[in-house]
Amino acid sequence: MKAELDAALVKDFPLLYGDRNAPMQQTCMCWGFECGDGWEPLIRELSARLEAEIACIPADEQPNYRASQVKEKFGTLRFYLTSGTDVMYDMINAAENMSAETCEGCGKPGKTRGGGWIVTNCDDCAAKRD
Numbered sequence: 001m002k003a004e005l006d007a008a009l010v011k012d013f014p015l016l017y018g019d020r021n022a023p024m025q026q027t028c029m030c031w032g033f034e035c036g037d038g039w040e041p042l043i044r045e046l047s048a049r050l051e052a053e054i055a056c057i058p059a060d061e062q063p064n065y066r067a068s069q070v071k072e073k074f075g076t077l078r079f080y081l082t083s084g085t086d087v088m089y090d091m092i093n094a095a096e097n098m099s100a101e102t103c104e105g106c107g108k109p110g111k112t113r114g115g116g117w118i119v120t121n122c123d124d125c126a127a128k129r130d
Helices: 003-012 036-057 084-101 122-129
Strands: 067-073 076-081 110-115 120-123
Touching: 003 036, 036 067, 036 076, 036 084, 076 084, 120 122
Parallel strands: none
Antiparallel strands: 067 076, 110 120
């Protein structure tokens, strides 16, 4: 993901991404958002919902609820938390499912495609990949 999109997510959701610049011994978020720009709106919407949930937790417990890794794997989004509630995990599951129908490159409707590396792309982005 582009650096400016990464920085905007971290700025807009400080409770969720409080460990973004922590060392690799502490979190995989040190590598940033390991996916294409097309999923930024999906991640942004999920982040807003998770941030709201975290804000409802007592302040002294909020640091326990942080994103620990956000990446693409097998063509879909993977979003990991250090700790979460059932509601949070349901939100994450829904976003991960939506990523299977959203082009990782541009955000248009897409589908999961094989051919070596599994990706979710629209027809235009898939043609550029070939």
